Amino acid sequence: MIQASICTIGDEILIGQVVDTNSSHLAVALEEAGIRVTRMLSIGDDREEILNNLRNELELNDIVITTGGLGPTKDDITKDVLAELSGSFEYVENQEQLAIVEDILRGRGLDVLPINRAQALVPEKCEVIPNRKGTAPVMVFRFPEDSYNATLFALPGVPFEAVGAIPDVMEDIRAHYPLNDILHRSIMVSGIAESALSELIAPWEDALPEDMHLAYLPSPLTGIRLRLSIYSGKAEDEKARVEEQIARLKEILGDKVYSDQDDTLEATIGRMLKAAGKTVSAAESCTGGEISHLFTSVPGSSAYYLGSVTSYAVSVKEHVLGVPAETVEKYGVVSSEVAAAMAEGVRRVTGSDYAVSTTGLAGPDGDEFNPVGTVWIGVAGPRGTKTVKKIFKHDRKRNIERFAASALDFLRLTLLEDLTN
Amino acid sequence: MIQASICTIGDEILIGQVVDTNSSHLAVALEEAGIRVTRMLSIGDDREEILNNLRNELELNDIVITTGGLGPTKDDITKDVLAELSGSFEYVENQEQLAIVEDILRGRGLDVLPINRAQALVPEKCEVIPNRKGTAPVMVFRFPEDSYNATLFALPGVPFEAVGAIPDVMEDIRAHYPLNDILHRSIMVSGIAESALSELIAPWEDALPEDMHLAYLPSPLTGIRLRLSIYSGKAEDEKARVEEQIARLKEILGDKVYSDQDDTLEATIGRMLKAAGKTVSAAESCTGGEISHLFTSVPGSSAYYLGSVTSYAVSVKEHVLGVPAETVEKYGVVSSEVAAAMAEGVRRVTGSDYAVSTTGLAGPDGDEFNPVGTVWIGVAGPRGTKTVKKIFKHDRKRNIERFAASALDFLRLTLLEDLTN
Numbered sequence: 078m079i080q081a082s083i084c085t086i087g088d089e090i091l092i093g094q095v096v097d098t099n100s101s102h103l104a105v106a107l108e109e110a111g112i113r114v115t116r117m118l119s120i121g122d123d124r125e126e127i128l129n130n131l132r133n134e135l136e137l138n139d140i141v142i143t144t145g146g147l148g149p150t151k152d153d154i155t156k157d158v159l160a161e162l163s164g165s166f167e168y169v170e171n172q173e174q175l176a177i178v179e180d181i182l183r184g185r186g187l188d189v190l191p192i193n194r195a196q197a198l199v200p201e202k203c204e205v206i207p208n209r210k211g212t213a214p215v216m217v218f219r220f221p222e223d224s225y226n227a228t229l230f231a232l233p234g235v236p237f238e239a240v241g242a243i244p245d246v247m248e249d250i251r252a253h254y255p256l257n258d259i260l261h262r263s264i265m266v267s268g269i270a271e272s273a274l275s276e277l278i279a280p281w282e283d284a285l286p287e288d289m290h291l292a293y294l295p296s297p298l299t300g301i302r303l304r305l306s307i308y309s310g311k312a313e314d315e316k317a318r319v320e321e322q323i324a325r326l327k328e329i330l331g332d333k334v335y336s337d338q339d340d341t342l343e344a345t346i347g348r349m350l351k352a353a354g355k356t357v358s359a360a361e362s363c364t365g366g367e368i369s370h371l372f373t374s375v376p377g378s379s380a381y382y383l384g385s386v387t388s389y390a391v392s393v394k395e396h397v398l399g400v401p402a403e404t405v406e407k408y409g410v411v412s413s414e415v416a417a418a419m420a421e422g423v424r425r426v427t428g429s430d431y432a433v434s435t436t437g438l439a440g441p442d443g444d445e446f447n448p449v450g451t452v453w454i455g456v457a458g459p460r461g462t463k464t465v466k467k468i469f470k471h472d473r474k475r476n477i478e479r480f481a482a483s484a485l486d487f488l489r490l491t492l493l494e495d496l497t498n
Numbered sequence: 499m500i501q502a503s504i505c506t507i508g509d510e511i512l513i514g515q516v517v518d519t520n521s522s523h524l525a526v527a528l529e530e531a532g533i534r535v536t537r538m539l540s541i542g543d544d545r546e547e548i549l550n551n552l553r554n555e556l557e558l559n560d561i562v563i564t565t566g567g568l569g570p571t572k573d574d575i576t577k578d579v580l581a582e583l584s585g586s587f588e589y590v591e592n593q594e595q596l597a598i599v600e601d602i603l604r605g606r607g608l609d610v611l612p613i614n615r616a617q618a619l620v621p622e623k624c625e626v627i628p629n630r631k632g633t634a635p636v637m638v639f640r641f642p643e644d645s646y647n648a649t650l651f652a653l654p655g656v657p658f659e660a661v662g663a664i665p666d667v668m669e670d671i672r673a674h675y676p677l678n679d680i681l682h683r684s685i686m687v688s689g690i691a692e693s694a695l696s697e698l699i700a701p702w703e704d705a706l707p708e709d710m711h712l713a714y715l716p717s718p719l720t721g722i723r724l725r726l727s728i729y730s731g732k733a734e735d736e737k738a739r740v741e742e743q744i745a746r747l748k749e750i751l752g753d754k755v756y757s758d759q760d761d762t763l764e765a766t767i768g769r770m771l772k773a774a775g776k777t778v779s780a781a782e783s784c785t786g787g788e789i790s791h792l793f794t795s796v797p798g799s800s801a802y803y804l805g806s807v808t809s810y811a812v813s814v815k816e817h818v819l820g821v822p823a824e825t826v827e828k829y830g831v832v833s834s835e836v837a838a839a840m841a842e843g844v845r846r847v848t849g850s851d852y853a854v855s856t857t858g859l860a861g862p863d864g865d866e867f868n869p870v871g872t873v874w875i876g877v878a879g880p881r882g883t884k885t886v887k888k889i890f891k892h893d894r895k896r897n898i899e900r901f902a903a904s905a906l907d908f909l910r911l912t913l914l915e916d917l918t919n
Contacts, residue, residue, distance in 0.1 A: 091525055091537070093522040093535075094522075094715060094725075095715070097517075097521075100514075101516070105513070108513045115512075116539060117539070119537060148692065149692065150692065150714045151712075152712070181891050184891035185889060187694065192697060237896050358814075365795070366792075369808040373787060383810055385808040386807050389793075390777075390803075392849060393804050396849070397847050427813070
């Protein structure tokens with residue numbers, strides 16, 4: 078089995094200022110390709126540390142992937158160290174990356190300074206994968222059999238640039254290493270906790286054939302991805318066997334399965350609305366813009382998403398959304414009645430077919446009537462208005478994410494009922 | 499300087515199922531105590547991997563902290579490996595931890611099974627720091643001078659248990675190691691690209707004393723954190739020297755410095771508004787809720803943030819915000835005039851003192867008048883309305899973040915002018 082090591086470089090990680098998320102994205106991609114990650118390392122911006130650690134990782138692995146330390150400033154020394162490690166005596170200007178650098182800076186109305194041009198300089202003994210999302214290219218060092226017999230990929234550290242480079246890196250790995258076929262098949266599940274899901278599907282999971290492996294990949298915003306894999310052999314031949322198991326699993330889970338592929342709730346809802354020619358809007362209190370943010374993160378969402386009102390202050394609930402002052406007074410801000418009035422209000426003012434609303438307490442504190450973590454969700458549509466209450470026990474940030482995901486799931490279930498019946 | 503290594507143990511990290519956040523919490527605590535973290539490692543649940551890596555880390559460091567692999571199930575083997583590593587031939591039952599285990603399980607209405615009792619068993623050659631948040635205790639192995647001359651702390655992997663154990667671990671370290679002071683001083687900068695910033699402060703940076711180290715820590719939402727550090731000696735004595743350098747730096751950067759501490763734009767704006775007793779609202783088009791999301795991510799933001807309207811559809815711009823149809827028709831949706839009318843509209847309907855707006859093209863496509871990445875930002879306040887145009891060249895997600903950060907910065911500069919003059 079091909080072995081890989083992931084190495085993040087930067088003092089900011091070692092002092093805890095930044096949480097390394099690049100490694101886990103890389104690990105997912107490597108694992109899906111059937112490559113074993115032997116370890117992950119984080120080291121500082123220090124010449125000797127980088128040299129010693131990379132030498133060691135190159136001895137022990139087929140593939141070493143680094144992220145970070147490629148910025149234009151003085152503390153970023155990874156490129157110089159890689160020049161030394163690879164025995165490169167000169168830097169060469171990569172024309173393709175230079176064009177991208179110039180494009181990025183001119184697009185921002187900035188001059189191309191020498192420090193920017195230097196971003197396109199790479200050690201002579203590397204190949205370049207251009208980075209279209211930033212100024213530092215991906216550098217590929219192929220060490221010959223008589224030295225390390227390994228490949229080193231140096232990626233930028235900025236997370237969206239590092240993640241953006243993963244497909245190109247994986248393509249390069251596939252072109253140079255003999256990888257087994259691996260068959261992965263995912264479905265997306267929402268509206269159920271991991272432990273409850275695990276109990277519910279235990280009989281099915283226990284009866285899985287020995288060569289099939291199930292993984293739970295939970296995320297606060299997308300629910301749980303269930304991934305069924307066959308790691309060895311000619312996976313193509315096994316497709317029918319996997320599909321048979323997936324069909325059984327979907328029968329057990331019913332409408333908790335929201336998509337048959339790697340997907341998000343907001344993209345799923347978008348497809349449903351688009352297909353039906355319907356529109357949606359949102360009224361947010363405790364989620365404070367998160368639902369709107371999720372809707373608009375889908376390219377093309379302007380076809381069905383009209384807009385939202387974030388009514389953080391009660392006055393905005395009353396004056397913009399038309400929630401009656403008596404309703405707030407009688408039932409409290411965090412109530413079924415206010416959630417319903419908010420959804421109906423934003424549906425009216427935006428003229429959308431559907432509307433979803435949230436009112437709750439993300440934290441740090443609850444109020445005199447409700448514990449922290451309580452949310453009321455409303456969905457208004459042509460067939461009327463429904464509400465539901467949920468309670469989560471996380472911190473503020475995580476509660477906001479769970480509130481938003483629950484609201485989207487409640488909307489999805491309503492659309493499922495309305496649009497397919 | 500005392501050196502430490504952090505080692506997280508668990509297959510789930512190496513396949514990317516879980517992002518390791520324990521290491522960064524530990525790193526913050528160690529760094530604050532003046533301990534240098536030399537590296538972080540993540541390794542799998544494998545006897546030989548754990549042994550080899552820990553032996554190596556114990557050779558190179560004064561302190562090694564592990565998290566994970568202490569659960570009651572078969573795949574958690576860290577405790578057995580630590581028994582081997584420490585030359586412990588027997589396990590002893592720790593009565594204090596056993597009482598906690600019994601307490602936790604009874605609290606959940608569960609019986610205490612042998613598998614649970616075993617959680618309180620520890621290798622004979624360790625000291626125990628009881629874990630009140632979970633069943634696995636913290637184990638402290640003090641290796642004598644003639645072996646590794648280092649201390650190993652084994653913490654549970656569950657994040658809230660690991661983080662909960664940090665104060666006790668730090669107290670133990672302080673009791674056993676002579677610690678130096680370490681001095682960090684950060685300022686937050688916005689409205690300037692990293693490369694331009696680097697050029698601007700190059701003369702200052704080049705003239706820094708040798709014992710001071712500058713780091714650039716950029717983030718799309720918070721701008722750039724500039725951190726000046728002195729790692730050695732009696733840091734308290736050096737404070738004045740660092741402050742002198744920071745004062746010079748602030749003079750060079752002027753109003754590009756938005757905070758004198760580790761901070762965000764939205765928290766800074768919150769403090770400015772709170773101090774002045776003013777309120778704010780937002781009208782978002784292309785940022786789709788991101789600005790509102792940022793405002794509400796600050797605990798206590800309801801004191802000054804009233805709410806927002808996300809007017810994704812033109813109809814919502816017209817009907818909810820009162821942007822005149824003629825303005826849209828004459829100047830186009832992405833225009834200074836529409837940005838101004840949106841800000842004025844949301845200020846009017848929410849009754850806020852200030853309002854900020856965005857209208858632009860986050861991507862993937864531009865329109866016939868503007869390239870993708872264009873945003874018009876508006877700020878309306880008691881002294882009138884201002885607009886500014888910015889162009890970014892990122893992908894959709896990153897453009898939305900940069901649009902939102904730019905809007906917040908434009909609002910901040912307006913507040914700075916209004917509230918301090």
